[in-house]
Amino acid sequence: MKSLPSCKPNNGLGARGTAWNTLVATTAAGAICFVQKTGVGLLLAGALTLAPIPAHSLELFGLKLWGSSEEETEPVPDPLPYEASLATTGDNEELTSQLKAASLLLQQQDKPPSGEAGLIARALSDRERLVAKLYSDGRYGGTVDISLAGVPLETALEQADLPNSRPVKVSVLIDPGPVFTFGNVSISTEGYDLSSDPAFWGLARGEVASSGKILSAERRIISMLRGRGYPKAGIAERRITADHANDTLEVTLIADAGLQARFGTVAVNGTDVTDPDFVIQQAMLPEGGVYSPEDLERARKRLNELGIFSSIRLVEGDISGPDGSMPVTIEVSERKRHVIGAGASWSSTEGFGVESYWRRRNLFGRGELLSVEGSIGRLGNESLQDLEYSARIAFEKPGVFGPLTSFSTSLAARQENPDAYKSRTLTFDAYLNREFSEQLKGRAGAEIFYADEEDAFGEDEYLLVGLPADLTFDNRDDKLNPSKGFFASVFAEPAYDTLNSNAMGFVRGTVSSYYALDQSKRFILAGKATAGSIFAPSVESIPASRRYIAGGGGSIRGYAYRNVGPRVNGEVVGGRSLIELSGEVRVKVTETIGVVGFVDAGNAYEDSIPDFSEGLKVGVGGGLRYFTPIGPLRIDAAVPLDPGQDDPDFALYVGLSQAF
Structure with missing residues (x-):
């Protein structure tokens, strides 16, 4: 067992028998000596680490x-x-x-x-x-x-x-003894332009003198000083005196900011495959700039988002020189370069779906990612030749024009076979991606899209050349199980069908919001709205797989997959505009179990502007959530209130993460 240092009497505490206990700290390490003066109270002596x-x-x-x-x-x-x-x-x-x-x-x-x-x-x-x-x-x-x-x-x-x-x-x-309250509290932050009001730091006179409040105040003082460029800030002296006659606690905290620092040279340790210069580039620590914990955290986040490191530490060096230069060492541990993954989903209307992928991280040592992906859908609902298949190979390269830009390209082949049409497509695209802020990201690029499709209009081929672009804002606190924040995205693409000589334009936007009704985040309201329009000569001139058709998981739960929209001869053909609305009440019953009630509504329309006189299709339902370390396992049951042709009486959905 660890030995305990003894306390030495402090001559300034008064005569033996007075109703005082005094705790004195003289170092920033948090060592406090508790001197027992009365024979009453806690029978302890030693070094107390708060x-x-x-x-x-x-x-x-x-x-x-x-x-x-x-x-x-x-x-x-x-x-x-x-x-x-x-x-x-x-x-x-x-x-x-x-x-x-x-x-x-x-x-x-x-x-x-x-x-x-x-x-x-x-x-x-x-x-x-x-x-x-x-x-x-x-x-x-x-x-x-x-x-x-x-x-x-x-x-x-x-x-x-x-x-x-x-x-x-x-x-x-x-x-237990009586509950003590704060008496005289002194906060010394001289010369650093910080408040000396004890109430500002949560140590107001008359409030319960919890030791946690003192520690919280110290952390806030140090955090504020670090935020102003003082990385070595600490509490130089802490004096805590318990007055047993009045059941009060007197507290004195004296802060020492140390020297203000500027970011010095940046070094990298722990890389094997990765180019250290690439790590420094992506960290974006401003050499010569005033020290900022926020800059360090942003650097850590940017490096983590590369997906090539299992651990990242930013070690602050000693401050030296007339300008207060402080070197920073980035210590990393590289992840395994090969990744194999798989997933599955199921619904009573769409059947089983399975997917898998192989990835090669850090392909050339500068964060590149090569992915090969494949999936099979509608298992159990279709014959083998009519299943839905997809295959995709993609390449991503970060830092192409500075640390905030990246390049991505992919080649994908896909067969879709909902009730409305059968489509075989081949897509090649290339994008330049840009991070404008932690929440705002965008991309723009070029796309070649070939489709061979059969639907109620007959069989046709399309070859679209387009210039797609999208913008995304995301400040949710958790991507898989959000409790607050917003997600918004807008997509636009002008395109030209070279086989049929038709020009067209695609526009689509989605907004979702989350609000917790209580501090523990057990009751959450979630809402989502999606709208889109296609500007084209006619519905028939648009590839069936690119038309707007609603219904199914991720759209209007309860209705058959892609079975809500304009029809020709009783067959869904899709439209040129779309509206989808969803609302959920999410309740966390225990730490691992939750329940959800939801309403979905929406429709697709023939014209480019929605015709609301045709009304909305509505589905209602509820579900269970089992919260796992990688996200909530979702089981939903939904009923269509206005079922149409080929729509089920009810539908079940199973997946990972919340519905939106």
Whole structure:
């Protein structure tokens, strides 16, 4: 067990017997000395490391107090069984429950320690974590008494010889003491233009003096100083004094910003295949610019988005020179270069779908990505020759004209076979992509699209040459399970059909929004709207696979896949405009289970401008969500309120991630 440094009396604390406990810190490392002056209060002396107090982790006296620990992989020698009980004075059931949950002795009764020494060590650790829990509750005058087989812990430490009864009876008795409030609080940030008002830092006089609030204030002070260009900022001095006569806590925090820094030279460690100069280029750290944690975080995010590193660390060096230059070392670990993946989906209207891909990362050492992808759809609903197939080979190269641009190109072949048409297509495209900000991205390029299709109009061929472009804004907090933010995209493409001498233009936009009704994000409202138009001489002049047809998963749930839109002789042919609306109420019942209620509506129209007199098709339903580390598993059931020809009575959908 780690030894504890002793406390030395502070001559400025007053005569013995006065109702004061004083905690004094003289280093930025967080070492605090608790000097017991009264014989009342917490019977502890040592170095107290104030650390955050989340539910899963806490450290006190340099020891891990609670939190998940690694499972023992080897048998414990000389295991000593024991039975533990914990009681508190007073009738605060909630606090008692929290203390029991924090107690190592109670929570690990099924893991006997090694001999009496192991039990004593566990009891000492438990006392420290229980004291820390009292501190986090603002209780600085409580006592924690632990006895082992009737022997007080302090006596057991001295004699190290417990009675022979087994299992050992362990008793924990806690007097929580009163709740302390903040008294005089002094925040010293002289010369750094930061507020000295304790209330601004969450340490207002009269509020509960939780140790977590002090730590939070320190973190905020340091964060603000770092944000102003002081990377070595810290708390130079922390003085905490508990007044037991008035149940108040006096706090003095003195900040030391250190030197202001500028980004110096950038170095890279850990690369094997990757070109270090490429890493420096993509990080975009402004050499000579004033230090900024935001610049470091943006650099980390840009490097992470390359998908070629499993870990990324940005190590800050020492500040030197008259300009405060601070070198930065980017330490990376490269991911495996070959990736194989697969996925599957199912709905009662579209059947099974499977897909797989092979990827080669970092092809030439500068973040390039080569992908080969394939999928088969509508399994179980069609004969083999009528299934939906797709194959695609794609290449991406980041940093072609600076770190914010990339180039991508692909060649894809596809067969689609919904009820409305049968289509075989071949597409080649090339794009220049640009990141305008963390949320705003766009691309523009060229496309050649060949289609051989058969529908209600007959069989025809098309060869389109187009100039597609799109713009996307995305500030969602989670791509697979968003609880706040917006997603918006707009697409436009002028195109010319060289086989049939027809000019046309495609426009489509989508907006989705998410709003949490409570702080814990268990109740979320989600909405989505999509609209599109095609400007062409007629519906027949547009390839069937490019016309607007609604229905199915991702569109209007409950209706058959691509079965909502204008018809000719009873067959859906699609239209030149589209409206789709979706709304969901998402409720997280437990940490792993959620339920959803939804309404979808939409339609496709013959003209380029929607004719709302034709109304909207509506589908309603509900679903279950099972939250996994890679996203929610989704099961939805939907009913069409106005089913048409070939539409089912209801439909089921299974997939990964939320519907939108």
